[in-house]
Amino acid sequence: MSTPRQATAVAASNIALVKYWGKRDLELNLPATGSISVTLDKLISRTTVTFDAGLDGDKVLLNGEQDPTKAARVLRFLDLVRRTYGVQERARIVSVNDFPTGAGLASSASGFAALALACDAALGLGLSRDELSVLARRGSGSAARSFIAGFAEMHAGDEADGTDAHAIDLAPPTQLPLRVLVAITTRSEKAIGSTEGMRLTEATSPFYGAWLDATRADLDRMRAAIKNSDLELVGTIAEGNCLRMHGTMLSTEPALLYWNAATVALMHAVRALRAEGLGAWFTIDAGPQVKVLCDAHDAAAIQARLAEVPGVEAVISAAPGPGAHVIEAGA
Numbered sequence: 497m498s499t500p501r502q503a504t505a506v507a508a509s510n511i512a513l514v515k516y517w518g519k520r521d522l523e524l525n526l527p528a529t530g531s532i533s534v535t536l537d538k539l540i541s542r543t544t545v546t547f548d549a550g551l552d553g554d555k556v557l558l559n560g561e562q563d564p565t566k567a568a569r570v571l572r573f574l575d576l577v578r579r580t581y582g583v584q585e586r587a588r589i590v591s592v593n594d595f596p597t598g599a600g601l602a603s604s605a606s607g608f609a610a611l612a613l614a615c616d617a618a619l620g621l622g623l624s625r626d627e628l629s630v631l632a633r634r635g636s637g638s639a640a641r642s643f644i645a646g647f648a649e650m651h652a653g654d655e656a657d658g659t660d661a662h663a664i665d666l667a668p669p670t671q672l673p674l675r676v677l678v679a680i681t682t683r684s685e686k687a688i689g690s691t692e693g694m695r696l697t698e699a700t701s702p703f704y705g706a707w708l709d710a711t712r713a714d715l716d717r718m719r720a721a722i723k724n725s726d727l728e729l730v731g732t733i734a735e736g737n738c739l740r741m742h743g744t745m746l747s748t749e750p751a752l753l754y755w756n757a758a759t760v761a762l763m764h765a766v767r768a769l770r771a772e773g774l775g776a777w778f779t780i781d782a783g784p785q786v787k788v789l790c791d792a793h794d795a796a797a798i799q800a801r802l803a804e805v806p807g808v809e810a811v812i813s814a815a816p817g818p819g820a821h822v823i824e825a826g827a
């Protein structure tokens with residue numbers, strides 16, 4: 497019997513500064529527009545994959561739990577890897593996040609980036625970073641961006657097979673003195689996942705076309721703002737883009753309302769900080785947590801203020817960080 501093939505990879509979450517909300521192809525998980533993100537140095541997934549001919553089925557352990565619902569997406573991804581690269585063995589996957597389980601923080605970006613990289617290393621596929629990004633995209637669109645250190649741009653691509661829909665480098669982590677303060681407002685899981693939410697928006701929102709056009713313009717503005725190391729402009733564009741996405745979500749039928757009372761209180765708190773002259777801008781994904789962008793110098797003061805907002809359970813401070821990497825490979 498052949499020796500098991502094993503590798504461990506780590507990847508961090510990334511926060512979209514210009515977001516993607518809408519797909520041009522569901523099967524290949526191709527985004528309708530590009531997106532721009534910053535990879536963090538916190539909110540990390542560490543994933544070990546072992547392909548083992550001795551296993552009679554795949555085994556998935558996520559944060560120490562065997563949860564069939566969460567494992568289903570991982571199993572679909574494993575089948576894709578086996579189908580694409582002609583692999584026969586079943587696999588054991590052990591993945592842990594460095595943030596509290598069920599903290600209501602999405603782990604699909606860090607999780608699928610770490611999983612794609614661990615599969616590549618375990619099987620010795622020798623995929624390029626672009627190819628890894630394409631592969632991880634099949635698990636989760638945002639995972640395609642977690643291979644890039646610092647600031648990344650995800651291309652929507654033109655090819656029907658999605659080979660040009662991957663992330664590229666925009667700027668290194670040191671480009672801006674940025675901190676991302678992640679304010680946790682609830683620990684419950686989100687109501688409607690992003691794939692279903694996007695499908696509903698595409699089908700029913702009268703604003704969907706305008707959202708895509710505005711996002712394409714935001715991509716050009718954001719790229720320039722990052723290149724010019726203009727944190728104020730980066731924050732301003734990111735907040736506007738987030739609000740346009742949530743406006744589009746709210747115009748979906750049924751309405752996608754991802755905010756709770758603390759989410760709204762945080763948005764007001766950030767605007768109040770700005771009125772006092774502190775540079776702080778919010779961005780929110782398909783959930784109730786608020787990510788606040790600010791200068792590293794102001795981060796401690798702003799973090800303390802956010803922690804006082806009623807309904808806030810914790811505030812995690814993160815900086816731009818490295819891309820996904822392998823930490824152990826070999827049987």
Ligand code: PMV
Pocket residue numbers: 511512514515516517531602604605636637638639690691781782
């Ligand atoms: O990659 P997914 O399927 O989790 O979708 C990401 C959707 C947003 O977080 C709302 C936006 C983004 O670009 O990350």
